[in-house]
Amino acid sequence: MDPESAWEYELGIIQDFKVFTVRAAGWYYDIDDFINDNGITIPPSEGPGAGTDCLCNIDHVRLYGGELEATIKLGDRFRATASYVYQRHSVDDTGYEHGWTYYLPDLLARNKVKLLARYMVWEDGWFQLSSRYVDARESQKGEGMDPYITMDVGFEQKFRFDQMEYMASIFCNNVTGADYEEIAGYDMPEYVCGFQVGVKF
Amino acid sequence: MKSTGKRKQFWNVFLVTGLTFIMVTISIPGLAGEKEPEPIDIGTITVMAPQPGVEITTEKTIINVDEFKKPGEVKTLTDVLTEIGGIDVQRANPLMASPGDEVSIRGLNEGRMVIEIDGRRINQTGHYGRYIVDWSTLNLDDIERIEIIRGGHSVLHPFAIGGVINMITKKGKKTDEPKPDVSFKGGYGRYDTYNVSGSVDGGVGNIVGYHFSASRGDTDGYLRNDFQRADNLNGHLSFFLPSDATFTVGAKYSDVDYGFPVINDPNDPDPGVAARYDDDYPKFKKSADQLRHINWPQLPTTGSLRPEWKKHTSYLDGIFQMPLGPGTVKVHGFWTEGRRWTSSYGKGASMKNPEKKFTKDEFVDDRTKGIICEYRDIDLFDSHSVTAGAEYQELGWPDKDPIIYNVKSAYVQDVIHLGDRWTLTPGVRYYYVDMDVYYGWWEMGYGSQPPGWPFNADNAGKTDNDDGFYPSLKVDFQATPETALYAAVSRSYRLPCP
Numbered sequence: 001m002d003p004e005s006a007w008e009y010e011l012g013i014i015q016d017f018k019v020f021t022v023r024a025a026g027w028y029y030d031i032d033d034f035i036n037d038n039g040i041t042i043p044p045s046e047g048p049g050a051g052t053d054c055l056c057n058i059d060h061v062r063l064y065g066g067e068l069e070a071t072i073k074l075g076d077r078f079r080a081t082a083s084y085v086y087q088r089h090s091v092d093d094t095g096y097e098h099g100w101t102y103y104l105p106d107l108l109a110r111n112k113v114k115l116l117a118r119y120m121v122w123e124d125g126w127f128q129l130s131s132r133y134v135d136a137r138e139s140q141k142g143e144g145m146d147p148y149i150t151m152d153v154g155f156e157q158k159f160r161f162d163q164m165e166y167m168a169s170i171f172c173n174n175v176t177g178a179d180y181e182e183i184a185g186y187d188m189p190e191y192v193c194g195f196q197v198g199v200k201f
Numbered sequence: 202m203k204s205t206g207k208r209k210q211f212w213n214v215f216l217v218t219g220l221t222f223i224m225v226t227i228s229i230p231g232l233a234g235e236k237e238p239e240p241i242d243i244g245t246i247t248v249m250a251p252q253p254g255v256e257i258t259t260e261k262t263i264i265n266v267d268e269f270k271k272p273g274e275v276k277t278l279t280d281v282l283t284e285i286g287g288i289d290v291q292r293a294n295p296l297m298a299s300p301g302d303e304v305s306i307r308g309l310n311e312g313r314m315v316i317e318i319d320g321r322r323i324n325q326t327g328h329y330g331r332y333i334v335d336w337s338t339l340n341l342d343d344i345e346r347i348e349i350i351r352g353g354h355s356v357l358h359p360f361a362i363g364g365v366i367n368m369i370t371k372k373g374k375k376t377d378e379p380k381p382d383v384s385f386k387g388g389y390g391r392y393d394t395y396n397v398s399g400s401v402d403g404g405v406g407n408i409v410g411y412h413f414s415a416s417r418g419d420t421d422g423y424l425r426n427d428f429q430r431a432d433n434l435n436g437h438l439s440f441f442l443p444s445d446a447t448f449t450v451g452a453k454y455s456d457v458d459y460g461f462p463v464i465n466d467p468n469d470p471d472p473g474v475a476a477r478y479d480d481d482y483p484k485f486k487k488s489a490d491q492l493r494h495i496n497w498p499q500l501p502t503t504g505s506l507r508p509e510w511k512k513h514t515s516y517l518d519g520i521f522q523m524p525l526g527p528g529t530v531k532v533h534g535f536w537t538e539g540r541r542w543t544s545s546y547g548k549g550a551s552m553k554n555p556e557k558k559f560t561k562d563e564f565v566d567d568r569t570k571g572i573i574c575e576y577r578d579i580d581l582f583d584s585h586s587v588t589a590g591a592e593y594q595e596l597g598w599p600d601k602d603p604i605i606y607n608v609k610s611a612y613v614q615d616v617i618h619l620g621d622r623w624t625l626t627p628g629v630r631y632y633y634v635d636m637d638v639y640y641g642w643w644e645m646g647y648g649s650q651p652p653g654w655p656f657n658a659d660n661a662g663k664t665d666n667d668d669g670f671y672p673s674l675k676v677d678f679q680a681t682p683e684t685a686l687y688a689a690v691s692r693s694y695r696l697p698c699p
Contacts, residue, residue, distance in 0.1 A: 001638070003667045004695040006362045010352050014259055016683040023257055027307060027352060031362065035697060063308045067351075069257065069286045081255070083286025087308050105308040107490075108289050116271060116284050118253075128272045130284060140490040154272030167386075171273040173295070182291040183303070185489020186462070189295065189423040194390020196274060201383055 002057050006031040020072040027065060034061035034091075036103060059092040063105060080117035086110060107183075109135035109147070124158040128171075139184030148180035150188075167198040259677055259687040262349040266341050274388055276396055276418060278339040278368065279304060281347060288349070293462070293492060296394045296420040297429045300459055300512070301492035302336045306351060309363030313695055317367040318453070318516055321535045322359060325567045326596045326605050327698040332494050332567070335539065338455040338514040342398055342414035343435035345371045353693035354673050356612045356628035359592060362693045370518075372439045372449050373410025374403060381411075394420035410439035425482035425501060426460040426508065446523035453516040461508040461545060462489075463501040473552020477501045499546050506559055512541040528579030528587070537569040568603070569596045586616040596696075606696060607635040624677040632694055633668040669694065 012025035036058050065087030073079050089105040113133040118126050131151040139145055154171035170193070177190040254268025264281055271284050277298035283290045293301035306314050311334040316323050327333045346369045353361040381403025389395045398416030405411075412435070419430045437451040465485045467478040479501070487498035499508040517536040522529055542562040550558035575590030594608040614628035651658045673691030680686055 001697065003634070003697040004362075005669070005671070006353065006693045006695070008353050008362070008689070008691050008693060010354065010687075010689045012259060012687050014257070014685045018683075025351070029307070029309075029363070035695070065307065067287045071257075079253075081286070085287050089308055104305075104310060104312075107291070107303075108305055108308055112289070114284065114286055118270060126270065128270060130272050132283075141488070152272040156270065171390075173273050182295075183293055183301070183490050183492070185486060186293050186424065187483040187485075188292075189392065192273075192296065192391045192394075194273070194388055194394065196386065196388035198384060198386035 001035060002033040004031060004033045004035050004057075019074070020070055022071075023067070023069040025067045027063075027067075029063045031061045031063070032059070034058040036061075036094075056094060058094050061089060061091050061103070061105075063087065063089045077120040078118070080115065083112075083114045085112045106138045107140065109137040111135035121155075126156050128154045128156065134182075141184075143184070145181065145184055148178055149176075150174050150178050150180060151176050164199055164201040167196070167200075169196045170194070171196075259685050260350065260675075262351075264347040264349070266344050266346060274390075274396060275341065276398075276416070277336065277341060278344075278347065278366070279336050281341070282349075282366070285349060287351060294420075294422055294424070294427050294429065296390070296392055296422060297418050297431065298336045298339065299429065300332075300335050300337050300457070300494060300510075303493070304334075304336065304366075306349075306364035306366075312698070313362040314364040314366065315358050315361040317358065317365065318535075319370055319451070319518055319520065319533070320357075320367060321518065321533055321571070321573060322594070323516060323537050323569070324360070324696075325537070325539060325569060326598070326696075328567065328598050328602075328605060329565045332539075333698065335457075335512065335514060337429070337431055337457045337459065338433075338453075338512070338516075339368070340416060340418075340431070340433045340435075340453075340455065341368075342400060342416050342433055343371050343412055343437060343451075343453065344368045352689060352691070354675050354689040354691045356614050356630040356671070356673050356691075357588065357590075359594075359608070359610055359612075359630065359632075360694060360696045362695050370435075370437055370451055370453075371402060371412040372437045372451065373412045375407055375410055375439075375441050376404040377407050378403070379405070392421050392423055394418075404439075408441055410437075410441070412437045422460065422462075423483065424462040424485050425465040425479060426463040426499075426503075428458075428460040430458045432456045442523075444523060446521070449518075449520045451516075451518045451520075453514075455512075455514045457510075457512045457514070459510055459512070461495050461499045461510070463499045463508060465501060471500075471552050474500060477552070495545065497546055497548055497550065500550050500552060500555055502552075502555055502559075505561065506544075506555055508545045510541050510543040510545075512539060514539045525576070526579075527581060528576050531573070531575045531577060531590075533573040533575070535569075535571055535573075538566070539568075540564070540566045564600065566599050567597070568599050569594065571595060571608075584618045587613065588615075589613040602637055604635075605637050606698070608696070609633045622679045626675040626677070627673070629670055629672045630694075631668070631670050633666070634696070635664065635666045636697065637662055638665050638697075667697070 007030045010025060010027045014023045036056055067085050069083040071081045088110060091103055115131045117129045121127050133149045135147045137145050152173040153175050154169055156169035158167050173192040174190050180188050253270060254265035256263045262285060269275060269281060274280060279290050279298045279302055282288045282304055287306060289305040291303040293299050303310050316334050324333050348367040350365040352364060358365045381401045383401050385399045387397040396418040400414035402412045414435045416433045422428045434454045437449060439447055439449045441447055462485055464474050464487050465478060465482050467475050469475045515538045519534045521532045542564055544561050547558045571592060571594035573590060573592045577588040579587040581587060591611040595604045596606040597603045598605060610630055610632045612630040617625040671692045671694045675687060675689040678686045
């Protein structure tokens with residue numbers, strides 16, 4: 001097997017519009033002698049989910065895409081970051097392809113959106129929201145996986161007493177009960193609620 | 202994956218949009234609040250400050266761990282990375298960072314991008330299960346900030362294709378204030394998930410700084426047998442020496458006991474497996490994607506046949522730094538040691554005779570050690586800042602092949618300021634790699650894999666080497682105080698591991 005190397009190209013900009021700021025970047029990677037880790041699935045004749053340790057070079061794997069990240073601040077109460085990523089790839093034929101061949105970038109979505117926001121409800125009391133959209137992508141065995149959206153929410157309160165700083169927070173992850181998988185076959189839980197407490201002195 | 206239904210998707214979109222809209226519309230400027238960073242112009246670099254504890258420049262995203270906030274716990278590196286744009290985190294168990302997690306930047310995972318502690322690479326060789334980075338061991342108890350560099354455009358970080366994630370540790374303070382900063386945290390959540398942690402950070406007489414922390418995380422998991430317990434200990438001592446020199450020693454240790462998800466399927470073709478279906482847990486089929494370190498589906502057995510692994514990981518570092526002439530000298534020695542005991546089923550396991558294909562406590566270890574010598578930030582002619590260094594690394598499997606890869610590399614980078622607006626950053630890194638590689642048994646005329654292959658079989662292996670120069674160039678242009686543009690091109694090299 002030959003060592004792997006890559007030419008990487010990137011262009012980008014950060015533009016500050018005062019109320020909001022934007023970062024945009026485009027990238028193109030051309031990987032020579034890509035060492036393909038196709039070692040997890042093998043032909044169905046060997047049994048479902050069976051594994052082996054096959055690695056091989058692929059002459060060229062090209063990855064390209066763009067990122068857009070925007071932040072907004074409204075007064076002292078609200079801050080949010082939203083990001084969007086688009087990515088694609090292409091793979092040279094090796095002659096070793098089979099119906100069960102897959103490539104690691106196949107398992108990642110072409111389109112992804114993340115949102116992280118905070119809102120100060122009252123002094124030192126912050127409502128937090130995190131949400132992600134992940135587009136359709138493939139599993140190792142080539143089956144399509146549905147897109148999903150998840151949302152986590154939380155509230156954190158800090159307060160000071162007798163020169164000590166206390167923190168208490170509650171959260172609920174996947175608060176909408178989305179039925180989704182990040183890795184094919186691994187169901188994610190719904191309504192994961194909990195709390196955190198802390199003290200500093 | 203099963204369809205989640207258009208209605209639920211619509212409901213999710215509606216909720217996200219609605220909540221965000223409400224927060225925006227009721228935001229009133231001018232109310233007093235905690236002081237937060239604003240977008241600022243520092244010289245020629247436009248900085249985005251999207252959230253408390255986060256800064257984004259054209260070069261990197263910097264996260265101050267103590268200030269970073271999200272709904273839920275921020276205990277491990279993947280807890281932060283899930284929120285950062287452009288990073289994919291695919292989790293097998295969202296309740297705790299798991300050895301089965303996959304993290305990618307721009308489509309390339311930890312097999313290509315580089316994970317570092319204090320600027321030194323922690324990626325392992327990937328032998329025995331392509332195990333390169335153990336996310337479950339990367340707790341944030343002693344981490345001050347995280348730097349994320351997208352792309353492999355910095356020659357200061359070896360073997361980076363796709364990006365770099367660098368964790369900078371807390372090393373204690375130079376202070377004569379005897380009272381240290383002390384903190385305790387704890388939390389509890391669904392699926393019997395809890396965590397407790399404590400830390401102390403301070404200094405003595407402006408001579409010694411210290412940071413010590415300890416934590417435990419535990420969960421029953423969501424899937425059947427997907428339990429996990431992680432105990433972590435971290436310690437850092439800094440000695441403040443004459444001539445502004447410092448010597449720091451640091452250790453991170455984690456002890457992880459982690460259960461492999463087992464088949465939980467009433468329709469499994471193995472009647473013994475189907476009969477053990479437990480509807481207290483979600484269905485988990487043997488057709489699920491395989492995690493990097495679990496090649497085969499695991500049977501739902503307990504006791505001495507419980508599929509799991511126990512892993513002890515140590516990250517040890519010693520760093521000496523001293524200003525010297527126009528720059529700073531740095532010598533950094535490092536050592537990473539992982540020891541795991543895996544109990545799991547192999548190919549063809551069946552409930553008719555589960556013991557036959559079960560291996561108990563199979564021991565595998567990995568070790569990476571090395572030294573970096575660097576003369577950095579050498580100010581020359583008022584417009585150049587040069588960094589030059591050399592690195593030596595050994596990566597291997599102490600129990601079988603102690604040095605699989607022997608890496609020698611040297612690098613130089615110059616940050617050139619051309620007036621107030623242009624910055625050029627050329628660099629080059631040279632690698633020389635000696636490596637042990639192995640033939641495939643099928644290449645050597647065997648009909649099946651011989652016992653003991655490749656270590657105890659004739660003509661199984663060979664040595665090889667590779668070398669080359671890998672250049673990079675980045676151009677930054679501050680068009681206006683509000684607009685920063687950049688372009689970069691680089692050639693990156695990957696350690697030829699799985």
